[in-house]
Amino acid sequence: MPESIEMSMPEKRKPYEPGVDEIVAGILEGNRRMLSRAITLVESTKPEHESKAHEVLDRCLAVKKETIRIGITGSPGAGKSTFIESLGKEIIAEGLRLAVLAVDPSSSRSGGSILGDKARMETLAAHPAAFIRPTASSGHLGGTSPKTHEAIVLCEAAGFDVVIVETVGVGQSEITVDSMVDFILLLMLPGSGDELQGIKRGIMEIADAIAVTKSDGTQEPLALVSKADSEAALRMLPPKHRFHERRVFLTSSVTGKGIGDVWKEIRDTVASMRRQNILQARRKEQLKKLLYSSLESMLRTRFFSNRAVHAMLPDIEQKVLSDSLSPFSGAKALLEAFQNRT
Ligand SMILES: Nc1nc2c(ncn2[C@@H]2O[C@H](COP(=O)(O)OP(=O)(O)O)[C@@H](O)[C@H]2O)c(=O)[nH]1
C-alpha cells in the first residue's frame, strides 16, 4: 500500500512515512519491515523522531510475553557471530522465533572480521523465524547503547521469543548489556588465559556462563586448558546470582560441539529465574535503569540543543582554556542559562 501512495504522487518525491498506528499494527503482525523502521526510529537522534518513537515504544511495551534475552560478548574474532548462527539454529529448531541485534564490525573501527555479520549468520539471515539487525556501534563502545533495550522491546512485540544481543567485550558495553538481558554468555578463545586477569575480570564478574570457542582440530587441547583456567578464575569471584553456579563450556561452531548444552543451560537458568520471580525483579530493575538513562539522554539532548547554551558555549570554553574561568563556574553558568530559557 505505501508503494501505491508513492506512485500516485510522483511529483512529490518525499518518502512515505507511516504513522504510529501503522507502525505499531505492522510490528504486532510481525512485519519485519515495520520492525526495522521502528528500530531506525528509536535509534534516530533527530528531535522530530523522538515523540513518535516514544509513542511506538509505549504501545509495544504493553505487549507482555515470556521471552528470553541473551547477551553474547567477547573480543573481536572470538567467534560470536558464528556462534550465534549455530545457537540460533538450535533455537529455531524448537519452533521459537529469534531476533539478533548484532554489532556489525564492518561499520565500526573495532575490527573483527571483514565480512558483515549477515554473512556470518547466513542460515539465520535467510530463515523466516529469524530476524537479524546489524547495529553500527555509533559512538558506543562495543555497539550497545540504551537504545538497544528499546530495540529488544520492539522485537518482542513483533513476536520474537528469544532476543540475542551481540556485543564486543570492552568493559562498558557489558555493563550496558547487563542492564537489558537475562543471561550473559562470555565467549573466550582457547589460550586467552591472560584475559582472565585485568580488565577482563570485570567482564567475567557479570557473565552467567563462559564458552571456550573454536574447540576443534588442533585447538582442542588448548581449549581444555582454558576451560580449567576459567573455572579456577570463576571460583575466585563472588556469585552473580546466589542460586546459579557459573559453568564453562567447550564449544565449536564448526562441529556443533557444546552448542546444545549452552542453549539448555541458558533456557533452564532463565526458566528457573522466572519460577523464583528473580527474572521479573531483574527486569523491573532494568526498567528503572532505562528510566534514568532515558532521562539523562533527553536532558543532554535538550541542554545542548538549547539556543542560549549553544550561543554561550564557545565563549565559556575559551575562558576555561585561558584560565579566566574554572570548569565548575563555566558549567554552572551554562546550566543557569539553560534554566532561564523561555
Ligand atoms: N575453527 C573454528 N573457527 C571458528 C569457529 N567459530 C568462528 N570461527 C572463525 O573465527 C573467525 C571470527 O568469527 P566471528 O564469528 O566473525 O567472530 P566475532 O568477531 O566474535 O563475531 C571467523 O573466521 C570464523 O570462521 C569455530 O568454532 N571453530
Ligand SMILES: [Mg+2]
Ligand atoms: Mg561478530
